[in-house]
Amino acid sequence: MTIISRILTTKLLIISFTATGQANPTNLPAIKQIELSPDGNKMLMLRAIENNYYAFAINLKNKKNNPVMASDPGNFSLNWCKWANNKKIICSGSGTVETKARGSRRGPSSAAGEMEGRLMYVVNQDGSNATKLIKKYIPQQSEKEPKYDSPIQDSVISWLPDSPNEILIQYNRENFRWPSVYRLNINNNKMKRVRKFKPQVSQWLSDDQGNVKMGIGYKDEQMRLYLVEDNSTRELKGEEIDGLLPAYPRGFSEDGEMIYLSRRNEIGAQQIVGVTLTDFTNRSTLYSSQVAPSADDLYSPSALRGPGIPRYIPETPIKHLISATPKQRFDSVAKAIPGDKETVVSRTSDWRKFIVYAWDKASYTYYLFDTSNNQLMKLGGS
Numbered sequence: 001m002t003i004i005s006r007i008l009t010t011k012l013l014i015i016s017f018t019a020t021g022q023a024n025p026t027n028l029p030a031i032k033q034i035e036l037s038p039d040g041n042k043m044l045m046l047r048a049i050e051n052n053y054y055a056f057a058i059n060l061k062n063k064k065n066n067p068v069m070a071s072d073p074g075n076f077s078l079n080w081c082k083w084a085n086n087k088k089i090i091c092s093g094s095g096t097v098e099t100k101a102r103g104s105r106r107g108p109s110s111a112a113g114e115m116e117g118r119l120m121y122v123v124n125q126d127g128s129n130a131t132k133l134i135k136k137y138i139p140q141q142s143e144k145e146p147k148y149d150s151p152i153q154d155s156v157i158s159w160l161p162d163s164p165n166e167i168l169i170q171y172n173r174e175n176f177r178w179p180s181v182y183r184l185n186i187n188n189n190k191m192k193r194v195r196k197f198k199p200q201v202s203q204w205l206s207d208d209q210g211n212v213k214m215g216i217g218y219k220d221e222q223m224r225l226y227l228v229e230d231n232s233t234r235e236l237k238g239e240e241i242d243g244l245l246p247a248y249p250r251g252f253s254e255d256g257e258m259i260y261l262s263r264r265n266e267i268g269a270q271q272i273v274g275v276t277l278t279d280f281t282n283r284s285t286l287y288s289s290q291v292a293p294s295a296d297d298l299y300s301p302s303a304l305r306g307p308g309i310p311r312y313i314p315e316t317p318i319k320h321l322i323s324a325t326p327k328q329r330f331d332s333v334a335k336a337i338p339g340d341k342e343t344v345v346s347r348t349s350d351w352r353k354f355i356v357y358a359w360d361k362a363s364y365t366y367y368l369f370d371t372s373n374n375q376l377m378k379l380g381g382s
Helices: 327-336
Strands: 031-036 042-048 053-059 065-070 076-083 088-098 114-124 156-158 166-171 180-185 191-195 203-206 212-219 222-229 232-235 248-252 258-264 270-276 279-288 342-347 353-359 364-370 375-381
Touching: 031 076, 031 342, 031 353, 031 364, 031 375, 042 076, 053 076, 053 088, 065 076, 065 088, 065 114, 156 203, 166 203, 212 248, 327 364
Parallel strands: none
Antiparallel strands: 031 042, 042 053, 053 065, 076 088, 088 114, 156 166, 166 180, 180 191, 203 212, 212 222, 222 232, 248 258, 258 270, 270 279, 342 353, 353 364, 364 375
């Protein structure tokens, strides 16, 4: 079936930065997502209009709005959109995917060869040339290993800020249960495998440079951590993880030598632990809340790239910083935003502009804050 989304006409582009109610008479959140382009000159917004989500690219200098992509009720539903670079946008959408296992009866396929899945498209910032990123696999006669086209095709694990025309994804092509890691060129759709699947590893983690560092898996209903060492991947055991798990990775240090893990301390409150990758017994507690339960979030350079791992949590306040580099910028953001519950949901590559989500029990508001001139702009909310 056709999954390419409808591209909006300019008649639908009457959007105010602050208006929220009239354009969205439904129960959908008025604003699903806002993100700054890496250079901070444009903004990407997913906005509900008449029970449907639309993506717009907004020029912050002249306020011109470009339609990018839209949900198509019953056929295609927008999940998220992200700036791949300053000119191109990647969007994820749910819809019907033609897929089936090849050479294996265990693959999750239907009689018609279709199932619900998540696809990725790359589109220009003006909404033109929307193209499906992952092409259907066509096996070669000489290949003996069974191949599989997974219906889940939007698992980005790094946006590779130093390689603006590539992203790092995990994808089930060689094995229907365990994903491999690929560098995907968004201009020509070519994929290059950088890490073969490892049985039991269901999620791969990389640093900002795109180096695959760790894996996460579950066995016997227990969380397992896997460390990537050169060309091999091994499970961490014994004293390496003694007293550490369960813990969830939140990001890597700027040099990629340390991983930040979020876990619960002895009173059930959140704790942030820094662990040296070359020696998992070398740990330091970077933060430990004294209030249980707490949802203080970790912010490191790699924690603000989403939607892949590591993620930041949109419902938690700005409380604690691991990296000292942007601390002054974050402090100025926190002081400028009314109230005490806010979180950064997007930033520019130079840490100069931020989009902040602030909320209380009754409402929420998105703000754009420029630390170079301390200018605060209200974008919208409820």
